[in-house]
Amino acid sequence: MKAIVVHGPKDLRIEERPVEAPGAGEVRLRLAAGGVCGSDLHYYNHGGFGAVRLREPMILGHEVSAHVEALGPDVEGLELGQLVAVSPSRPCRTCHYCQEGLHNQCLNMRFYGSAMPFPHIQGAFREVLVAAAIQCVPADGLTPGEAAMAEPLAVTLHATRRAGEMLGKRVLVTGCGPIGVLAILCARRAGAAEIVATDLSDFTLSLARKAGADRTINMGSEPDALTPFAAGKGTFDVLYECSGAAPALGAGIAALRPRAVIVQLGLGGDMAVPMMAITAKELDLRGSFRFHEEFATGVGLMQKGLVDVTPLITHTLPLSEAVAAFELASDRSQAMKAQIAFA
Ligand SMILES: [Zn+2]
Ligand SMILES: [Zn+2]
Numbered sequence: 389m390k391a392i393v394v395h396g397p398k399d400l401r402i403e404e405r406p407v408e409a410p411g412a413g414e415v416r417l418r419l420a421a422g423g424v425c426g427s428d429l430h431y432y433n434h435g436g437f438g439a440v441r442l443r444e445p446m447i448l449g450h451e452v453s454a455h456v457e458a459l460g461p462d463v464e465g466l467e468l469g470q471l472v473a474v475s476p477s478r479p480c481r482t483c484h485y486c487q488e489g490l491h492n493q494c495l496n497m498r499f500y501g502s503a504m505p506f507p508h509i510q511g512a513f514r515e516v517l518v519a520a521a522i523q524c525v526p527a528d529g530l531t532p533g534e535a536a537m538a539e540p541l542a543v544t545l546h547a548t549r550r551a552g553e554m555l556g557k558r559v560l561v562t563g564c565g566p567i568g569v570l571a572i573l574c575a576r577r578a579g580a581a582e583i584v585a586t587d588l589s590d591f592t593l594s595l596a597r598k599a600g601a602d603r604t605i606n607m608g609s610e611p612d613a614l615t616p617f618a619a620g621k622g623t624f625d626v627l628y629e630c631s632g633a634a635p636a637l638g639a640g641i642a643a644l645r646p647r648a649v650i651v652q653l654g655l656g657g658d659m660a661v662p663m664m665a666i667t668a669k670e671l672d673l674r675g676s677f678r679f680h681e682e683f684a685t686g687v688g689l690m691q692k693g694l695v696d697v698t699p700l701i702t703h704t705l706p707l708s709e710a711v712a713a714f715e716l717a718s719d720r721s722q723a724m725k726a727q728i729a730f731a
Contacts, residue, residue, distance in 0.1 A: 547676040561627075591720065622648065623644075702723050
């Protein structure tokens with residue numbers, strides 16, 4: 389069985405790994421599609437991000453769909469051959485945060501493809517994956533590519549929940565990679581009245597418009613385009629900050645009206661924050677990190693046709709071209725979500 393293993397910056401290898409047998413409550417899955425995520429790219433391009441560094445070879449990947457190949461003992465509700473979206477969120481379900489229902493804050497989280505703990509948590513980019521049945525959400529009716537979008541969609545559904553009331557709100561989205569564009573889809577589905585999106589890439593902004601942004605702004609070529617929105621103490625009720633870049637956060641905050649909500653999704657390391665404006669305009673600054681129950685919610689929304697993620701999937705490459713897929717995914721002038729087809 390082949391797996392995609394990162395050894396260090398720009399050192400990605402396809403390696404053989406043994407196939408495991410499913411234990412009680414587990415299933416053996418044959419991988420279908422895997423999306424390359426920003427965090428995978430950090431490991432591939434830089435060997436990590438912030439204080440999180442690769443200290444041993446790690447299988448990458450956490451955005452995957454698969455077909456059920458074998459059921460371990462005591463598994464119900466899944467069928468052989470069925471397409472499932474596989475949640476990479478593996479909380480312990482026993483620590484005090486899990487018991488409070490804050491699974492994304494689990495003290496013993498084993499999220500796929502993460503170098504935060506050591507030994508690292510190995511990822512899901514492998515031809516055969518043994519997973520807990522409760523991680524698997526049936527994805528009948530979806531394509532493998534759509535089902536593999538359940539993870540980033542869950543991230544933005546969780547952020548939308550963190551944002552609070554959305555109906556009739558004016559929304560600003562800064563940073564239009566996959567998370568920003570999915571945030572647009574979620575805000576729209578939740579009833580936003582107007583959505584403005586910013587980025588530095590005309591290509592990603594074209595997909596933001598397709599996803600329903602009413603207006604897009606290239607902050608490189610129109611650096612002052614948000615200024616009119618800052619008049620009269622600001623315009624927007626909600627900011628999804630998806631870039632992790634301090635200039636985007638600063639420009640966004642200037643365009644927010646008093647008592648607006650900032651949802652910080654972008655992970656750019658520690659950022660300078662204009663605290664005076666947050667205080668004086670009484671802004672709510674809210675972090676948003678991963679997800680839990682939103683994973684199944686997202687699969688359901690896609691199955692009902694209420695959220696269409698297909699325009700985001702710009703590239704699909706076979707496993708043998710994994711390195712090319714990672715290079716493409718790094719190029720924001722032509723790629724949104726690059727996926728690897730495992731079968
Ligand atoms: Zn991801
Ligand atoms: Zn826990």
